[in-house]
Amino acid sequence: MIISKFACIKILNKKKLTYISKKYNIKNLQIGQTIKIPIENLPINSHEKILVKCDNCGIEKLVNYQSYNICTKNNTEKYYCSELPTHSKADGMGFGGHRLA
Numbered sequence: 001m002i003i004s005k006f007a008c009i010k011i012l013n014k015k016k017l018t019y020i021s022k023k024y025n026i027k028n029l030q031i032g033q034t035i036k037i038p039i040e041n042l043p044i045n046s047h048e049k050i051l052v053k054c055d056n057c058g059i060e061k062l063v064n065y066q067s068y069n070i071c072t073k074n075n076t077e078k079y080y081c082s083e084l085p086t087h088s089k090a091d092g093m094g095f096g097g098h099r100l101a
């Protein structure tokens with residue numbers, strides 16, 4: 001599941017500035033600024049880092065939003081962490097039960 005309510009997006013260059021100000025209709029945005037975007041407003045292929053929690057073991061980790069959406073089929077399925085071998089062994093599911101983040 002997603003823990004983060006917002007993603008902080010830093011405006012690094014003019015391209016991003018134009019994109020963000022257009023997409024979210026924000027005026028007076030400047031390069032170097034960081035803005036908070038509600039997670040649900042992020043494009044599903046966004047590479048912004050969000051905090052998520054494994055629905056199986058409860059481990060929290062930062063993943064990029066796009067990866068999360070791939071793992072959970074756009075947030076329609078549960079999220080499982082996968083990178084910790086101990087976790088996969090502990091839950092008895094093996095790697096087959098876990099998908100890559």
Ligand SMILES: [Zn+2]
Binds near residue numbers: 057059081082
């Ligand atoms: Zn897990």
